[in-house]
Amino acid sequence: MRNEGEADHWLRPEEADEEQKAGFPELFFDLVFVFAMIQLSHTLAGHFNVSGLLEAGIVALALWWVWIHTAWVTNWLDTNRMPVRIMLFVMMFAALLMASAIPEAFEHKGLLFAVAYVTMQVGRSLFAVYAFRDVLPNVRDTFKRIACWFALSGIFWIAGALAEHEARLVCWAIALALEYIAPELAFFVPGLGRASPKDWNVSGTHMAERCGLFMMICLGETILSTGRNFSELPFTTLPVVIFSGAFASTVAMWWIYFHFGHERAAHEIETSAKPGEVALHVFTYAHLPVMAGIVMSAVAEEFMLSEPLEQGNIQHALAIIGGPFVFLGGNLWVKSAITRSIPWSHVGGLIALLGLGLFVPYVQTYVLGTAALIALASVAAIEYLLIEKGSRDGEEIGEQTGE
Numbered sequence: 344m345r346n347e348g349e350a351d352h353w354l355r356p357e358e359a360d361e362e363q364k365a366g367f368p369e370l371f372f373d374l375v376f377v378f379a380m381i382q383l384s385h386t387l388a389g390h391f392n393v394s395g396l397l398e399a400g401i402v403a404l405a406l407w408w409v410w411i412h413t414a415w416v417t418n419w420l421d422t423n424r425m426p427v428r429i430m431l432f433v434m435m436f437a438a439l440l441m442a443s444a445i446p447e448a449f450e451h452k453g454l455l456f457a458v459a460y461v462t463m464q465v466g467r468s469l470f471a472v473y474a475f476r477d478v479l480p481n482v483r484d485t486f487k488r489i490a491c492w493f494a495l496s497g498i499f500w501i502a503g504a505l506a507e508h509e510a511r512l513v514c515w516a517i518a519l520a521l522e523y524i525a526p527e528l529a530f531f532v533p534g535l536g537r538a539s540p541k542d543w544n545v546s547g548t549h550m551a552e553r554c555g556l557f558m559m560i561c562l563g564e565t566i567l568s569t570g571r572n573f574s575e576l577p578f579t580t581l582p583v584v585i586f587s588g589a590f591a592s593t594v595a596m597w598w599i600y601f602h603f604g605h606e607r608a609a610h611e612i613e614t615s616a617k618p619g620e621v622a623l624h625v626f627t628y629a630h631l632p633v634m635a636g637i638v639m640s641a642v643a644e645e646f647m648l649s650e651p652l653e654q655g656n657i658q659h660a661l662a663i664i665g666g667p668f669v670f671l672g673g674n675l676w677v678k679s680a681i682t683r684s685i686p687w688s689h690v691g692g693l694i695a696l697l698g699l700g701l702f703v704p705y706v707q708t709y710v711l712g713t714a715a716l717i718a719l720a721s722v723a724a725i726e727y728l729l730i731e732k733g734s735r736d737g738e739e740i741g742e743q744t745g746e
Contacts, residue, residue, distance in 0.1 A: 372413070403635060427474070449511060454501075454504040468493055485542060564637075573586040584709075588713055636671070653708050660700070675693070
């Protein structure tokens with residue numbers, strides 16, 4: 344447990360539930376990632392091919408990893424303390440440099456991207472080691488291990504930045520592989536051993552809210568991108584119809600993610616014997632495809648507005664079908680991990696989206712987008728009805744038993 348008896352520590356207060364909510368410094372920190380997600384989706388839309396998808400995937404994994412590791416640190420540390428705030432502001436500046444380099448990260452701005460990323464990951468980890476110097480010694484030791492892993496991956500980040508395109512892609516992929524496998528290996532470091540899951544006493548309320556806010560950033564970027572593209576088009580029937588459908592698709596994604604899961608996820612962590620393991624798999628890993636699906640959907644909406652009448656375009660179809668498919672797959676992972684049961688509405692949506700692939704050569708882009716919207720909206724509607732039915736059944740059982 345967190346040591347509340349120390350007179351001069353930087354730990355987040357525990358005495359009231361509202362203290363576990365995200366603070367304004369964290370929300371301010373998130374603003375940089377609005378810009379980063381805009382950079383990512385616009386870059387992907389301009390290079391939507393195999394190479395572009397690989398590059399965007401690496402950038403997305405890096406953005407998520409630096410953000411989620413920061414969320415883990417602020418889960419313990421009080422952002423109202425001045426040293427913690429300064430750490431976040433320094434992270435913001437480095438993240439802004441990193442985001443500005445995204446469009447040319449695999450060209451002549453690779454070194455800026457890599458140095459900013461490594462500085463954030465290693466620097467924040469060392470800051471955490473210092474912050475826990477007099478409290479939570481086991482957590483401090485874990486951040487020592489984390490710093491070692493980021494230092495190791497940093498070698499590949501910098502080496503990749505100094506290499507040519509193909510070698511850069513390989514080096515950065517190795518760096519990310521090391522970083523993403525490290526938690527599953529309990530951050531094992533020779534001489535320092537492994538981290539123990541029982542040491543990761545996290546706040547489920549805070550982690551659920553932080554991840555929800557990041558998903559809101561991604562959805563907000565979709566709204567911004569759609570609005571910007573629509574504003575450049577003539578006010579005629581087809582653009583209005585597509586714009587309305589794009590907005591409805593974003594609402595459907597919000598509904599599927601936010602209507603169910605947050606309170607259950609927070610409760611699952613708070614009541615678990617190993618809250619760190621639950622938070623690791625539900626938030627750290629399972630939210631990745633949710634984010635990726637939203638980004639791809641933003642690209643799809645840009646395609647639908649720019650070239651609505653094109654037919655049989657495989658690239659457009661990959662974004663239009665792939666975005667909702669990856670998004671639903673991520674939500675299936677999150678909700679299955681929380682409830683230990685399969686949300687069959689999501690399975691049905693995934694099957695329907697796969698079926699749309701058969702019609703790609705025969706339909707126009709906006710028609711395919713409309714069909715994908717219907718699949719998403721159907722999942723949202725079915726889940727809502729099932730949840731409402733479950734709530735009514737629960738109330739009836741409670742009335743019958745007198746509870």
